Amino acid sequence: MDVVTFQIEEAYDRERIDKVIAALNEEWSRSQVQQWLKDGLVTVDGKVVKANYKCSAGDEVTITLPEPEPLDVEPEEMILDIYYEDADVLVVNKPRGMVVHPAPGHMRGTLVNGLLAHCKDLSGINGVLRPGIVHRIDKDTSGLLMVAKNDMAHESLVNQLVHKTVTRKYKAIVHGVIPHDYGTIDAPIGRDKHDRQSMAVVEDGKEAVTHFRVLERFLDYTFIECQLETGRTHQIRVHMKYIGYPLAGDPKYGPKRTLPIDGQALHAGILGFRHPRTGEYLEFEAPLPQEFEQLLDLLRNNR
Structure with missing residues (x-):
């Protein structure tokens, strides 16, 4: 079995342990984490705890991931x-x-x-x-x-x-002209109370932080780069909608009349992490897909 260990940060003081663990990794669901807790696979400072355990800043949490x-x-x-x-x-x-x-x-x-x-x-x-x-x-x-x-x-x-040491940078085209060059969106994300198939900014959601900077402005759109501090489901799509600049082409969170693209104009272009065995920092960059570049050309020609 493999083990993940971390310390509780101040931001999670007095939060339930199942909520904290589920917030750490988008691949871990709350129900999955609760099952781990029932099975005794989670300890705090060496002691098995239940799902309703209230964390304290500095607690050392160990998760023994099941086979x-x-x-x-x-x-x-x-x-x-x-x-x-x-x-x-x-x-x-x-x-x-x-x-x-x-x-x-x-x-x-x-x-x-x-x-x-x-x-x-x-x-x-x-x-x-x-x-x-x-x-x-x-x-x-x-x-x-x-x-x-x-x-x-x-x-x-x-x-x-x-x-939060992985570098994840995305390129996106959003509706509207963002007036400021840089911004940070710090707003928790969870299931939309009115549509369980969608995510939304909700009071009891998981911590979510997105940094963005403007790369280019057009008549009715803005080309931006977003850097993820956390990795929630649909995070960039939800956050940009939340501040009034939804992604172009987004069938779930954007307006219906938009640019000629099938799905949201979003590209995960830069990824960086430390190699698990050597510790060396590796970073990779993938260029924009051709249809994304064509959208930018269309917008530049319409200015």
Whole structure:
């Protein structure tokens, strides 16, 4: 079994332990964390605690991640745009329109299917449907993902995400002209109370912080770069909508009349992390996809 250890920060003082752990990693659901607590896999300062334990700043939390279930996802041969690979980690540039991992009713054609055919030796920590997956990006978002090829690498990369030391920068086109050059959105994200299929800024949501800077302004749109401090589901899409500048083409959070693009104009262009075995900092950059560049040309021509 693999182990993740961290200290409770001041921001989480007096919060329930299940809520704190679920907030650390977008791949861990609250119900999954509660099961770990029931199974005695979570300790605070060496003692097993229940889900309703109230954390104190400085508490040392240890999670013993359960053994993975046998894998039941079919490998599929596909062309993968791999930026880096060694015995421990792999960095891949996911195209727009590809789902990261299988789900019931959608078991084929995902990035995981392709990775299984390519590697055959992925970490099993996140279960049968998400082998090697440490973080994910939405189906219609393109860009870079880091993948763990063994459990040691997975544990290291998860800890880097928990401690907010992974560099994740995205390029996006949003509706409206943002007047200021830089900004930070610090607003908690959780399930939308009125639409359980969507996320929203909610009072009892998970901590979410997005930094952005303006790269270029157009007549009715702005080209921006966003840097994630946390990694919540749909974080950039929700945060930009929250401040009044939703992503162009976003079918869930944006206006219906928008630019000619199938899905949100969002690209995970820069990814940086410390190598799990060597500790060396690695950073990768994937250029904008062709259709994204075409949108920018269209906007520049319409100024």
